[in-house]
Amino acid sequence: MTALKKLFSPYRELPKEIYVIFISRVINAMGCFVMPLLTIILTEKVGLSSETAGLYLSLAGVVFLPASLLGGKLADTVGRKKIIIIFDTLAAIFYIICGFVKPSMTMGYLILVAGACMAIATPGHDSLMADLTNPKNRSGAYSLSYMGHNLGFAVGPVIGGMLYKNHLPLVFIGDAATALIALALVAFMIKETIHKTKEKITDESRALERQVEGSIFSVLLKRPILIYIAIIVFIYNFAYAQWSFMLPMQLMGLFKDDGAKFFGMVAGLNGLTVVLFTPVITKVAENVKHIRRMVYGGLLYALGLGLFSFVTTMPMFFLGAYIFTLGEIINAISLTPFIANHTPASHRGRMSSVIPILWGMGHTLSPLVMGKVLMHTTVQRGWMMLVVLLVAASYMMYMTEKYDEKSSTRVQEAGTGPSTRLTAEKFTP
Numbered sequence: 001m002t003a004l005k006k007l008f009s010p011y012r013e014l015p016k017e018i019y020v021i022f023i024s025r026v027i028n029a030m031g032c033f034v035m036p037l038l039t040i041i042l043t044e045k046v047g048l049s050s051e052t053a054g055l056y057l058s059l060a061g062v063v064f065l066p067a068s069l070l071g072g073k074l075a076d077t078v079g080r081k082k083i084i085i086i087f088d089t090l091a092a093i094f095y096i097i098c099g100f101v102k103p104s105m106t107m108g109y110l111i112l113v114a115g116a117c118m119a120i121a122t123p124g125h126d127s128l129m130a131d132l133t134n135p136k137n138r139s140g141a142y143s144l145s146y147m148g149h150n151l152g153f154a155v156g157p158v159i160g161g162m163l164y165k166n167h168l169p170l171v172f173i174g175d176a177a178t179a180l181i182a183l184a185l186v187a188f189m190i191k192e193t194i195h196k197t198k199e200k201i202t203d204e205s206r207a208l209e210r211q212v213e214g215s216i217f218s219v220l221l222k223r224p225i226l227i228y229i230a231i232i233v234f235i236y237n238f239a240y241a242q243w244s245f246m247l248p249m250q251l252m253g254l255f256k257d258d259g260a261k262f263f264g265m266v267a268g269l270n271g272l273t274v275v276l277f278t279p280v281i282t283k284v285a286e287n288v289k290h291i292r293r294m295v296y297g298g299l300l301y302a303l304g305l306g307l308f309s310f311v312t313t314m315p316m317f318f319l320g321a322y323i324f325t326l327g328e329i330i331n332a333i334s335l336t337p338f339i340a341n342h343t344p345a346s347h348r349g350r351m352s353s354v355i356p357i358l359w360g361m362g363h364t365l366s367p368l369v370m371g372k373v374l375m376h377t378t379v380q381r382g383w384m385m386l387v388v389l390l391v392a393a394s395y396m397m398y399m400t401e402k403y404d405e406k407s408s409t410r411v412q413e414a415g416t417g418p419s420t421r422l423t424a425e426k427f428t429p
Contacts, residue, residue: 010140010282015132018141020189022148024182029152031178033160033171034095034111041111045103045168060112061364064119068353071120072216075127075349079194081186083124088183091117095176099169126352128186130340131193135206138337139290143282146332150274197345208342216350219343226342226351228400229291230358233335235393236298237362238369239305239386243270243324245367247308247317250379254312262314266321273325281329290338291401293330298394300327302387309383 034041042053074083094114101107133141163170201210212219220227247266252259285293304324311317343351374382 007279007283010286011144011279014137014141014144017132017190018129018144020185021129022144024185025145025148026152027178027185028182029149030156030159031175031182032153032156033163033175034098036157037160037164037171038111040164041103041168041171042108046105046108047103048108056108056112060115063112063116065357067116067119068122068357069350072123072350072353074120075124075352076194076197076347079192080124080128080131080349081190081192084121084128085183085187087117087121087124088179091115091121092176092179092183095172095179099172099176103168123349123352126336127348128190128193129336130343130348130352131196131345133340135337135341138340139286139333140282142336143278143333146329147275147278150271150278154271154275197348199345201345206341209340209345211346212344213346216347216354219347219351220354223342225400225403226339226355227358228396228403229294229335229338230355232298232393232397232400233294233331233359234362235389236294236301236331237359238366239301239362239390240324240328241363241366242370242382242386243305243321245370246374246379246382249374250308251317253379255314262317265314266317269318269321270325270328273322274329277326278329278333281326282333285330285334289401290334290341291397293334294338295394295397295401297327297330297334298390298397300324300330302390302394305383305390306387309380309387 039053039057042048042056048056071083071087091114094110094117098107098110098114101110129141129145130138159174160171163174197211201207208223244267248259248263251263251266255262301324304320304322304327307316307320307323311320339351339355340348370382373385
């Protein structure tokens with residue numbers, strides 16, 4: 001019992017709002033029916049060709065960019081809760097309408113608009129988390145939120161898959177219903193937090209969070225550490241995305257008819273590992289700096305994905321999946337707290353929209369680029385190329401740790417006291 005208490009100690013004595021967010025994430029993810037099935041809905045129900053469905057998904061990605069930027073600006077000016085409530089409610093309404101519409105491009109357009117609404121609300125959610133926490137409890141808070149999403153997501157797609165064939169309207173209505181329940185928890189149990197961005201931060205260790213003036217781009221230019229991290233994580237994501245692209249192709253080639261089943265088992269192991277080991281890794285790494293954690297995360301990616309370059313038996317594929325999932329957990333519970341710790345409170349919403357766009361492009365471009373690469377080489381060699389990229393990126397992350405120490409010192413020295421108008425000076429490593 002004592003060991004169990006120690007294991008979950010990072011989740012103790014968090015602000016009560018964080019526990020509300022955890023429960024809302026579980027509920028919301030349990031009803032995540034539409035997005036995992038989107039490609040199948042577009043091709044089998046709406047009747048789009050695979051090429052047209054791919055074009056639709058690319059368009060959805062394009063729409064996400066301006067929507068997210070708008071959401072970041074609104075979160076920093078209008079308020080976190082207002083943006084969350086307005087646009088998540090609109091997204092749910094569009095899903096409900098889809099439940100009463102026959103499968104057609106009208107349904108496709110409604111899903112697209114709903115996705116844009118969710119993109120606008122996302123920076124509000126991220127900013128809310130940052131407002132409610134501080135550097136001492138952020139890792140535990142973000143870890144709990146991450147685990148909550150994965151707990152719900154372990155169930156949601158399964159239920160959605162069961163409803164899909166004969167009860168498509170319930171896929172949309174059920175997704176909307178759980179989203180509204182989760183939203184109600186936030187609406188009624190969490191107060192607006194934008195006023196916290198105006199509070200004076202007297203703790204010198206939090207100098208990087210003090211309010212500054214200027215655009216988000218001026219903040220990024222004065223804090224290039226965030227750009228460096230985004231570039232490195234872009235590489236991490238580029239490689240990580242291949243477990244859902246190259247790996248199923250490899251398993252189908254090795255195991256023929258059983259390939260799809262085995263890939264489903266690998267995906268299941270990924271989800272189970274996240275749920276079981278997130279508390280363990282959070283506890284073990286609680287005294288390790290965020291950047292150092294992400295160095296280890298990148299190396300675990302390299303080791304896990306690197307196994308796929310030469311193994312031919314399922315136990316070894318499971319081992320590789322287990323290893324790279326540990327890297328996923330480390331990076332997931334370290335990256336967002338690091339960004340929050342280095343972002344002025346006045347710009348949390350905008351930073352939560354801009355930085356994820358930069359590193360998210362790794363996921364977007366990875367299948368396209370590696371698809372071209374695989375026209376000229378084997379999957380096994382493709383994995384080795386990714387290992388080289390990951391080792392190089394991990395080394396870059398290691399070197400960035402020293403630069404982070406330098407940047408934090410410079411920013412603290414830029415202010416002579418607890419000014420809420422601190423402007424970080426620009427410098428180069």
